Amino acid sequence: MLSRLIAVAAYTILPLVGVLALGWDWREIVLLYWLENVALGVAMVIRILRLIPREGTGALGTAGFFSAHYGLFTVVHGVFVGLLVSGLFQFGVPEVGSPLAPEQPAAGPIAWGSILIVFAIGGAVQIIAAIVQPVSPLTPQQLMFTAYPRIVVLHVAVLGAAFLIAEFDLPAAAAIILIVLHGIVDGVAALIAHRRG
Template sequence: MGDNATIRHGHMSGRFFDPAVLARTFRDPLTWLSLVTDLLPILAIILLQWGPTPLVALYWLENLVIGAYTILRLAGSATGNIAKLGAAIFLIPFFTLHYGMFCYGHGVFLKSFASNAGGGDGMMDIVRWAVGSGEGMPVFLAIIVFTNAVFFAVDYIGKREFVTANPAAEMFAPYGRIVTLHVAIILGAFFSIATDQPLLGVLILIVIRVVFGLVLSVLRRLKLDGQLGASLSAFEQAG
């Protein structure tokens, strides 16, 4: 069993770094849409003097956007048979509560580290704090909403992914984003403190997010090519 798993892992890694797969990935306009969206915070840093607080607030708001589209994906996955319909009916409120509390706890954590972060600690208080944490934040948030809408329309609706979607896999897909953001924040804070260079921490946050987005783009290409295992197929939608 272990040898088979090693072989499958090696085969997957080989496909992931296959030049032909990478070429097809970067020929896809949606890959570039995702990459440009991930790189836009650099403009906020250069032109609007964003620091770490608005950047992590933007990524937190992005998690909320992903959660909203996950609910739409769960609703779409209800088509096909009674079992999937029943699963979706149960999982949509469960996901809304569980993921909402997950994001709430994450938001409280982020807001507690922000300087001059007044207001209450309710969910909407944190949302208002995040939206107002940096100049131009609504514009960047709108771009994220638009990018996710394009992926949802092209892949989930246009390519009829909802027909074969697994409600349970769809529900768990967004959680990897929060883990990635936590890791990015910890690494960024570590390098900022160690080097006394706050800008370095901000750039590390962006680099980790961009790399994460590129990984998701390659996974999406493997899925479209029919080379992605069912256990990973939902994970790539979290970009």
């Protein structure tokens, strides 16, 4: 439980500092949360593989299926996010004078160093927790399916926030809303998982 709350804090507090103090824009937030999906996937594969001594090759097969299915889902989402943050994909036709209109100057460089630092902290917490926490009492298939509700919520939140940012031109406000909603969803999910044991 503590490790999950540390990861939630890392993916909530550090991006807020990025937006409020370091001048991050919405692109950094969307990229960070896509990278979080990668860490979630790696942590889930580790949790499933730790079931091999008890479940045998069924756990190995489930880990392989999850890696392929989740990996494809994440790659497709990553391509969409990459096109969105690069400005190559736009929602609808931009109005004249819109920040998405072609005559507008390009956005500044993406703060990759800061994004990777936050990702490294949050991702390391998730992966270390997957390695050291007690082995799950669930079957490999049950454990695999516990990842999907949170992943779907995260994907919908990221894409929905990106749409609102693009449509209403409120990048800082929308980025802050995305961070806060992401933190709330993660915190509630952590509490529910803890109560279920």
